[in-house]
Amino acid sequence: MEEKLRQSKTDVLKIVLFGPESTGKTTLSGQLSRYYNTVWAPEYAREYLQNKWNNERKTCENSDLLPIAYGQMALENKLVTKANKLLICDTDLLETKVYSQEFYGGFVDPLLDKMSKENTYDLYLLTYIDIPWKADDLRDRSDARETMFKAFEQALIENNRPYILLKGDQKTRLKTATKAINNLLKLKTMHSEIALKNLTNKGISLTKLQQQIKCFENNDFHIHITDVATPTNGILQYSESEQDTFIRHYQQKQSNLDILKFVPASGAATRMFSELYQFVASEEETPYVKTFFEQLESFAFCAEVIHQLRLKHSTFDITDTESKLEFVNVMLHQNYLNFGKLPKGLIPFHSIKNDVFTPAQEHLAESDLYAKGEEAHANIHFTVSEDHVDLFKKHLTCASQNITYSTQKSSTDTVAVDKDNNPILQSDGSLLFRPGGHGALIENLNDLKADLIFVKNIDNVCTQAQNKTTVRFKQVLAGKLLKVQEQIFTFLLELENDLSIDRLAEIQKTITQELQIKTSKPLGQQEIITILNRPIRVCGMVKNLGEPGGGPFWVSANELTQLQIIEKSQIKLTDNSQALLLDTATHFNPVDLVCATKNYRGEQFNLTRFVDDKAVFISEKTYEGSPLKALELPGLWNGAMANWTTLFVEVPIATFNPVKTVNDLLKSAHQSK
Template sequence: MQQLHYFKNGIPKINLYKSATINEGIWKLNEKEQQHYVDYFDSNKTKFVIEKFVPASGAATRMFQFLNEFLNNFNPDEDTITSYINKFNDPNLNIFIVGIRNFPFHPELKEKTKQLFPEYNKYTSDQKVYAIIKTLLSPEGLHFASKPKGILPFHVKNGEIHTPIDEHVTESEFYQKENQKSKIHFTVSKEFQAHFESILSKYNNIDATFSYQDQTSDTIAVEANNLPFRLENNELFFRPGGHGALIDNLNQLTSDVIFIKNIDNVAQNNIKTGIENKKILGGILLELQTQIFIYLSELQNENITETTIHEIKDFVEHRLSMPLLDEFKMFQKNYQREYLIKVLNRPIRVCGMVKNEGEPGGGPFWVIDSKGRQTLQIVESSQVDLQNEKQREIFKNSTHFNPVDLVCGIKDFRGNKFDLTKFVDPDTAFITEKTKNGKPIKAFELPGLWNGAMAKWITIFVEVPLTTFNPVKTVNDLLKPAHQPNHE
């Protein structure tokens, strides 16, 4: 009923105050500070149970979208590849063809193509390209677009194929403790869990767990008139509610500290830089959380001094970038104490941010909530009223962008786990246009995992180098230096 209410009445757009910039919501560390946090993480990590959370359930459909379109639109008997590229203005296809030998799956693909097309060696070069792409995507071929990214060949190292799963395992060594396995949690689709387990079976230093997007988090879809969309058998149509549904999966974990990173953001090179920055983010989290816990313990004392309250207020506003209400100074001391407990006693996340290079995706902003408070949030374009010139300008001029590289503290100062579902802002969901059985529908997406699902967390943004961000959004990204051998 709440979702139908949102369809009918709309979801309020987020109110951007300004973009977060260096020293205005984003930390920029010098070398000495970076080393301090690396050392802090290394010397304190043994006190905590640390885990990595990797959303990995989605299929690689978009990665091969331009190749699927090619198969749908190209007629090998009538068209030439060149005429197709010109007609559909598709430079991606040209890049794919030129770089074909540099893809990690090329040997397997070539072999499979020759099995499926016995006359392959007699084909013209255009027919060969068509046969190769057909093999890459067809069910009788490699069927890559229907598989999750995690199990696809991304890199070749010393003649061996490495998948994103392998790279996540390699990276997880930085938080591994002596004589203990590194914990990694993957969200997967049930049908591919065995594939994940098979790849992970060769590692004896990993404690891997899995979960699925819970069907109870599926959302209802409606027609253009906002009435529920019904299937042929007259049943209501529910669909997965987007990555925001994974807050439930995250909420099942019991580790003290959880690193979150997308399955496709892995590199063959720059691994040292990536790990160092993970430690920096982790060190910041551990140090801040330690201080927060000290302050929360002090705030339990009704006889706390005005000086300590002022010190805590200063820490909240300047270190945690959480401006308090103007009337805070008018509050009675006891109410100030309660108010500070409420502000500090919540989950905390430290998020790496990279300089904006025009990549699509969300970014760090100062947002004004319904009560007029300023908070730091990661905001996607779909949450912003881009018809409003002022809001559009703020969004367009953001200096940084969210690579999904964060570390979370999900326990309170007494060691109890927070119920993360209590820190979601339901008003940050969004409505998207989709199709079902050829008909247009409107779909309800839950507040994004690192957007509205974490809206009420303590949030710290830290600039990290662009080299730590190497996502594979299309198959051609595998041709970039970060994913090719011998660029360390």
């Protein structure tokens, strides 16, 4: 039966009209068919249900949905063979699924659910409800058009379908639709079958490719900051007794929560050893290299490197430049320890007596101290590169914690372009793609189901003897988040009923004072619900001691001013007012987050809905000697979380101990006391 719902293979573009009843889908389908001189697949359900009404005087029942789905796919597969470059579809299986969910208490036949996800289309045209309702024998729920529209849009978002919204009269809708379709046809004409297959294999639609190219063409990805977040303006500071209150609150709730620690760990250690690579190339002992060798025995990996050297030489001492070069070669070269190509998470960082610990092991030990929830063991998730999964699993095979892994999805890769913004082709005719940066990890985070998620970078660890402060403030952040979440959930339950203007004003005041979200106008009930019903994050902020990276700022968008983490590269430094604000920043983002990704009904948010797609980074690189431009997706804690409810809490600098270069391991946080 599955085959009856499967799409036929085709090179034809498929465009779906998608939306609630009486929103102009059939009219526009016919218009598009004539405009492009092609065929269109009408809605089989209308014919099926009209016959049922005529013969039985009955409307649609749950048992009708699979026969309707079979009929729809038979029609689509028949007509696609007659299509001229593109097929217009008046509906698809995903639309049938939405109706099943909304009309039959959330029930969806498993086969319909499966095939609605597997069948793919190039573009969805989501039709808005600004067209007057036209009643007939089959249509109902004229009073629920807003609810139905939201259900349709949510289905597109949750299933990651490419879509545009159509509003206005027939002429306006046709113009908007044809512009989008023409762009897709142009892209398809420009690229070879190999390039198009390349897109398909990665799970990247022509629409997404078009959006990426548009980012290069716009070329202005700067974020306008309105103010700096400081301890008197957006960064919360708490006394020791207040911290203790948050810790107690977290500990009281902890055993009833599904808790997870999320650690981005895909980076190789190459840049960590960049100074030593330069030493091998130049044989010049810079002050940095001299420090490295003067304090060699302070590194946790020293004994292992010496051991490897003495397997080659019965005795080995570092006496001159030649012996130093041999030490570095054994440490970094792929025929020996290969540290330069290992993931940073597996480099020996710390030693206590005869025991050596990597960052991955330190994260496990740390998670046991604050991230145990309803289960006996802590849950920890590492995002790693595909090449490193087996290395991590082997390294942590004896760990007692529940460890899971994921890799960056190929569908989050981004196209590389030349100076004229044309996609670059490789020698085999396929498009050149590059990893989308750590912002792509929002997809990985979106796949995880937990009540509370701690986020921390792989290289930000200290020795176990010194992690008391880190553990304390992780619990402070978690307790603060739970307090805020409880308040938000109480409001959202209250907002399920119509509230007075005075009560809405009281809630808005709390939003401004407690949630750090400002607006100059009175908010309506639906606006308040939208603001409150979002993922929540509480972010630790440390005093800025000159570290490179992002910081806490105020940003305005859509009549709201709220807190965001902004990177220096996102700020337009040629604008003197923006540069001045950056210079007055007092705090720095150490990537120390606690997140809540479920709503007040316990349902998982689709985190991709809360990304600021415009907050991208564009960098210049080379490919085979020629310049290219690369696109990085909105950073995980920057644009990818831009539309979350965000709070900043000051935490001590002792919680921030990153290892960016190997000599950072000489700092006290990484040395045995």
